[in-house]
Amino acid sequence: MFVRIVKMGFQPEKINEFLANFEANKEHIRSFDGCEFLELYRDKNNPNIFFTYSYWNHEDDLERYRQSSLFKSVWAKTKPLFNTKPEAWSVNKLHSLK
Structure with missing residues (x-):
């Protein structure tokens, strides 16, 4: 298992549109x-x-999602809302404390 973290910056007037899509x-x-x-x-x-x-x-699994019609649909609505280039990291979880 691994963790995917994506950082996204949005145009202030587009935030509600992003949240509705999410x-x-x-x-x-x-x-x-x-x-x-x-x-x-x-x-x-x-x-x-x-x-x-x-x-x-x-x-x-992540790559199949990224090639899926679901991702393409979500991304097509999300991408025009950005005010900066998104950043993404795939990381391995080493420890988890509860």
Whole structure:
């Protein structure tokens, strides 16, 4: 399992549009084969910055999602809303304390 973190910056007037799109698709993304966890975060100091945080079983699962019609549809609506280039990291979880 690995973690995918995506940082996105939005035009202030487009944030509600992004949030509506995320709300409409979050269950579909979370239930995509191989996705085990999905969260959305908002930066406390810059309300235009959001992060998605997701767990994937295998890199192939994430790649299948990225090639899917679901991702293409979500991304087509999200991409025009950015005010900066998004950044993404795939990281291995080493420890988790509860």
